[in-house]
Amino acid sequence: MAWKDKMSEASFRGVPFEVESDDGTFGRRTVVHEYPQRDKPFAEDNGRATREISLTAFVVGDDYLDKRDRLLAALETKGPGTLIHPWYGELKVSLKDPARVSHSKQNGGMCTLQLSFVEAGELAFPSAGDSLGSKALAAADNLQGAGSFDFVKKFDVNAKPSSVFDDAVSTFNDGLDLIDNATSNIKSIIDNPIAFLKANAATLIPDAVKMADTVFGLFERGESVVESLAGVFGLGGASSRNGDTIASLTSLSQTFSTRATVPVPSGISPAREQSAVNAAAINHLFSQAMLVQAVGMTTTMDLPIYDDAVKIRDDVTAALDNESLSVSDPVYVALQDARVAVYADVTSRLSQSARLKTITPTSIRPGLVTAYDQFEDVTREAEIVNMNKIQRPGFIPAAPIKVLSA
Known part of the structure; x- marks a missing residue:
């Protein structure tokens, strides 16, 4: 097929015309930066340049005036229109400069038009959207607040027999031992040394508020953990290590939840009943501290690997569900809010993750x-x-x- 056979009939907004010649500009928008005492510049690529098309068009024939008027009406119509270009085909364009129309007696029966177009592009404004990561972080903070309040409400060793105090110290230390004996993934993010906390358990136990703050502050913040892992292991390695750490946190949370749901025997003394209530409160406190850390890490980490992201999401939501089975109503609401936030945040980022x-x-x-x-x-x-x-x-x-x- 000859090149002439591939040409299209020129028109704008459906009004035909003939083309004598054309030219266009194509390429990139480049900003050249030159620096003192440097021989070579730096060329900054700012994206594709706007495409411009110029045409020398004409209409001819006994009815050329009618053709001219229809074309001028099309050119004066508001908004972008469809240009059928002889060599580039269909283009969505806007008139860049007013068309120049020329008549002459020498060329009777025709008129010439100088047309200049630019690609129309799109008018796009920023769209508002929810910050799902911020919602998840807020949900983690709410869970910590609800968990702390619930613990302070239930835990009590003051004005109780010494056995109640001793039992609380024992339960607290057992929880610390469980964390200390956990995988290296858990121990690597502990902010307060376990040995120091055990040595000061007797001082912490009488103050329920301070005890709750200490347990929730047991770990480094999720953001700093994520950044340190990324620095050491890189993209895929950090994702894998983060996933292992969250799996360990959620597994430990479920262990503490199981300990917290041991039934209280009936017909026991008030002192033993309070000890059982305290034990359940301490174990729930540890469980919720694991979950707050897991939620914080999940929402602040990159999720470059699809499979890892799905597993992390499922591990965290399952652990939040498990803890929800045996807590007070305010803590239940906070746990479910955290579950919804984590699921939405991770799911929204899956499309950016590689398989x-x-x-x-x-x-x-x-x-x-x-x-x-x-x-x-x-x-x-x-x-x-x-x-x-x-x-x-x-x-x-x-x-x-x-x-x-x-």
Whole structure:
């Protein structure tokens, strides 16, 4: 097919005309920065440049005046219109400059028009939306407040037999031991040394408010934990370590919830009954501290891996549901609000997460080679090594491993 056969019949808003010649501008918007004492500038790319089309058009024939008037009416119509360009096809354009119309006796029976168009683009304004991450952080704060208030309301060792105090100290220390014996993921984010808290348990126990603040302040803030993990492990590695930490937090929360729901025997003395109430309150306090930390970490971390994000979301929401089974109404509401906020926040970010895929190297090879083969980027070696928990990065096994799909 000859090039003439590929040309379109020119028109604007459906009004036809002929084209003698055209020109256009295309490219990028570039800002050149020049610096003192430097020979080379820096060219900053600010995006694609606006496309401009200029046409030398004409209408001809015995009815050329009628054709001219219809075309002028189309050019004077408000808003963008459809231009059928002989060489570029259909374009949505706006008239950039007023059209220039020329007549001459020498060229009777026709008139010439100089037309200048720009691509119409779109008028788009910023749209308001909820900050789901902020809602989740607020829900974590509300859970901490509701949990603290509920603990202070139930826990009491003052003006009680010494056995009640001793039982509370024992339950508190048992909870600290449970945390201290947990995985390294948990212990790595503890802000207050367990040994110090155990040594000062007798001082904390009589003050329920201070005790609640201490337990909820047991860990570093979620943001600082996420940042430190990202700095050490990189994109995929940090995601994996964050997921492991949240899995440990939610698992420990469920252990404390189970301890808190031990039934109180009937017909026991008031002192033993208060000890049982105190034990349940302490275990719920520890459980809710784990959940506040998990919610805070979830909403502040990046979620680059789809599979990890879904597991994190499911772990946290399941633990929040589990704790909801045996708490007071205000704490139940706070737990469910946190559940809704975490689910909405993580789900809204899933579309930005890359899927995992499984590959099998054909032979044992260094992590650098594997990273280059997959991504043409050797800096992603740490991502592969940490995601698959490979002990010797220089020897990636010839076995199935997980990598990001992008």
